[in-house]
Amino acid sequence: MTQDVRKRIEELREQIRYHDYKYYVEAAPVISDLEYDRLMEELRRLEAEHPELVTPDSPTQRIGDQPVPGLTPVEHRVPMLSIDNTYSREELLQYRARVERLLPGESIEWVVEPKVDGAAISLTYEEGVFVQGATRGNGRVGDDVTHTARTILDLPLHLIGESFPRVLEVRGEVYIRNSDLVEINQRQHERGEPPFANPRNLAAGTLRLLDPRIAAERRLRVFCHTQGYCEGLEVSNHMEFLEKIRSWGLPTVPHVRSFDDFDAALAYCDELIEHLHEWDYEVDGLVLKVNDFDQRERLGATSKSPRWLIAYKFTKYEATTRLLGIHVQVGKTGVVTPVAELEPVELAGTIVRRASLHNADEIERKDIRIGDVVVVEKAGKIIPHVVRVEKHLRKRRLPKYHFPTQCPVCGHRLERDPGGVYIRCTNRACPARLRERLKFFASREGMDIDGLGEKIIDLLLEHNLVSSFADLYRLTADQIAQLPRMGTKSAENLIRAIQASKKRGLARLLNALSIPHVGARTATILAEHFGSIDRLMQADLEELEAIPEIGPIIAESVYDFFQSEEGQQTIEELRQVGVRMTQPRRRHHAKPLEGKTVVVTGTLDHYSRKEIEELIHELGGHAASSVSRKTDFVVAGANPGSKLQKAQQLGVPVLDEASFEAMIAGEAK
Numbered sequence: 001m002t003q004d005v006r007k008r009i010e011e012l013r014e015q016i017r018y019h020d021y022k023y024y025v026e027a028a029p030v031i032s033d034l035e036y037d038r039l040m041e042e043l044r045r046l047e048a049e050h051p052e053l054v055t056p057d058s059p060t061q062r063i064g065d066q067p068v069p070g071l072t073p074v075e076h077r078v079p080m081l082s083i084d085n086t087y088s089r090e091e092l093l094q095y096r097a098r099v100e101r102l103l104p105g106e107s108i109e110w111v112v113e114p115k116v117d118g119a120a121i122s123l124t125y126e127e128g129v130f131v132q133g134a135t136r137g138n139g140r141v142g143d144d145v146t147h148t149a150r151t152i153l154d155l156p157l158h159l160i161g162e163s164f165p166r167v168l169e170v171r172g173e174v175y176i177r178n179s180d181l182v183e184i185n186q187r188q189h190e191r192g193e194p195p196f197a198n199p200r201n202l203a204a205g206t207l208r209l210l211d212p213r214i215a216a217e218r219r220l221r222v223f224c225h226t227q228g229y230c231e232g233l234e235v236s237n238h239m240e241f242l243e244k245i246r247s248w249g250l251p252t253v254p255h256v257r258s259f260d261d262f263d264a265a266l267a268y269c270d271e272l273i274e275h276l277h278e279w280d281y282e283v284d285g286l287v288l289k290v291n292d293f294d295q296r297e298r299l300g301a302t303s304k305s306p307r308w309l310i311a312y313k314f315t316k317y318e319a320t321t322r323l324l325g326i327h328v329q330v331g332k333t334g335v336v337t338p339v340a341e342l343e344p345v346e347l348a349g350t351i352v353r354r355a356s357l358h359n360a361d362e363i364e365r366k367d368i369r370i371g372d373v374v375v376v377e378k379a380g381k382i383i384p385h386v387v388r389v390e391k392h393l394r395k396r397r398l399p400k401y402h403f404p405t406q407c408p409v410c411g412h413r414l415e416r417d418p419g420g421v422y423i424r425c426t427n428r429a430c431p432a433r434l435r436e437r438l439k440f441f442a443s444r445e446g447m448d449i450d451g452l453g454e455k456i457i458d459l460l461l462e463h464n465l466v467s468s469f470a471d472l473y474r475l476t477a478d479q480i481a482q483l484p485r486m487g488t489k490s491a492e493n494l495i496r497a498i499q500a501s502k503k504r505g506l507a508r509l510l511n512a513l514s515i516p517h518v519g520a521r522t523a524t525i526l527a528e529h530f531g532s533i534d535r536l537m538q539a540d541l542e543e544l545e546a547i548p549e550i551g552p553i554i555a556e557s558v559y560d561f562f563q564s565e566e567g568q569q570t571i572e573e574l575r576q577v578g579v580r581m582t583q584p585r586r587r588h589h590a591k592p593l594e595g596k597t598v599v600v601t602g603t604l605d606h607y608s609r610k611e612i613e614e615l616i617h618e619l620g621g622h623a624a625s626s627v628s629r630k631t632d633f634v635v636a637g638a639n640p641g642s643k644l645q646k647a648q649q650l651g652v653p654v655l656d657e658a659s660f661e662a663m664i665a666g667e668a669k
Contacts, residue, residue: 024154057158067211071143074134077229109291117282118175119204128164169228189392239625285313321345330432334424369398446512470573506583533581591620602637
């Protein structure tokens with residue numbers, strides 16, 4: 001009987017660990033909360049009936065019974081060094097130059113990773129079982145916080161899968177979600193206790209509590225991002241490390257990507273910064289890392305920090321104020337954006353009266369209501385946005401905000417993007433859409449038309465002089481001179497600036513057209529790849545998706561624009577007024593693996609991992625660390641692991657070492 005109970009207990013533990021992984025790591029639960037609770041209740045009951053079968057790594061043992069008497073020192077076997085910080089783009093470029101000088105002539109793959117603003121932690125597993133959590137301390141000696149680390153919701157007490165290293169130490173950041181802080185402060189208010197100021201300080205303080213029961217109430221979470229002392233861990237780069245520990249059930253920092261080109265990595269930094277408001281956790285910067293572990297070892301470290309990574313930080317400012325109202329504005333692609341009207345408050349040396357609310361889902365998720373006291377944040381050059389509501393200060397019942405169903409400018413119906421968060425005005429001729437598109441077209445990021453600012457565009461629209469991009473090029477000096485506060489000389493200067501913009505080239509034009517999901521970098525990639533607007537308009541979806549850095553969403557948006565009647569008419573009109581629509585294509589000598597993405601897995605006979613990846617780079621390819629639909633083929637050696645299985649699932653071609661050598665030899669002839 002005991003053997004049957006033991007077997008059932010192990011089955012329940014495995015099931016619960018699997019469902020914890022699906023819920024916390026993959027954010028893709030496969031059972032309901034009720035079904036999960038029933039599994040946990042059955043496990044608790046069986047363990048209560050058979051206490052001799054309880055183990056420290058059981059999911060039921062996440063919270064200890066008694067406070068610990070004090071925190072004991074822990075010496076880190078590998079020092080937890082700090083990270084060099086920079087707040088400027090120029091210093092990032094200087095950092096790249098320093099790394100390239102230390103690795104002369106080598107291809108460098110860069111990783112971009114959000115820097116979660118929490119409390120640093122070291123987590124150690126032995127044979128897959130969690131045995132110790134420790135704070136960073138002074139970098140060499142920290143405090144043992146195993147008792148509170150065990151309460152971290154998404155931290156597995158036993159890794160899932162198999163073939164764990166004998167010792168695995170991972171470093172990460174313990175954090176508290178903004179939404180959880182709202183609930184915690186509500187409970188504080190109900191108890192008559194002061195609220196906590198921010199999630200970062202609360203996470204750090206909670207980790208050092210002596211009573212794990214209090215820590216459990218505060219819903220700590222963790223993102224893992226770095227390896228510490230390990231025995232038996234076989235990975236050659238950072239992306240492989242993240243993939244490996246994630247497969248064992250450890251939550252890794254999201255939105256991590258690798259790039260062969262530093263400029264592409266910087267462009268991705270800009271992209272991430274635009275999405276900070278969507279995340280329910282604090283981020284105070286982005287980390288750029290060298291991906292390859294061999295290169296990291298050769299780069300080494302100073303006495304304070306490693307040379308293979310740097311933090312690109314932005315100064316964050318917060319203020320608390322009251323939400324007086326919400327209005328919506330229509331953007332250049334028809335997206336209707338809600339804006340918070342605030343009681344004026346000083347933030348980063350300026351008086352802030354408005355803040356972005358981004359979209360309807362954001363208002364719903366944060367439960368933002370007119371009359372609420374809200375926390376407003378500004379980081380770097382990002383426009384202020386509402387971080388959270390101080391619900392404990394909501395003294396009376398406030399009505400929920402209902403997003404409008406009609407455009408505030410033209411009255412047409414508003415529609416949500418299929419499967420998306422954005423709500424758009426469906427009227428392509430909406431005056432607000434046209435105004436914003438013309439503003440962007442003329443801006444420095446667009447066609448850079450000096451002197452054509454917001455006020456003049458408003459005058460042109462008011463006097464019905466323009467209704468399209470091409471109309472700008474049909475304007476005359478006499479028409480402009482007749483506008484209020486515009487003289488003959490100013491009019492002539494503006495016409496010269498407009499006509500000069502015809503020669504900006506294809507990349508500028510593609511960015512200026514306000515095609516959804518197409519920014520400056522994407523426009524440059526498309527322009528250099530195709531060389532002319534005609535060649536781009538002939539491209540099908542498959543050809544667009546095959547371009548590096550052009551994913552399916554961007555490809556579909558570009559394809560739809562150029563196949564639409566509006567897109568074709570826009571291009572034809574701009575062609576008629578003489579706008580240049582060509583760009584020199586990027587010139588390079590063809591190589592056997594030019595433009596191909598290759599993944600290597602397993603052990604090869606004739607190459608080390610570093611040697612095969614260097615060969616792929618020399619032949620023009622990209623040696624990626626994970627398999628996706630964009631992978632051209634996988635080279636598989638002995639003991640290939642999960643990458644081979646994923647390639648087979650996705651239908652990605654798989655070559656053995658001999659076939660790979662034959663292929664590159666044949667293509668090189």
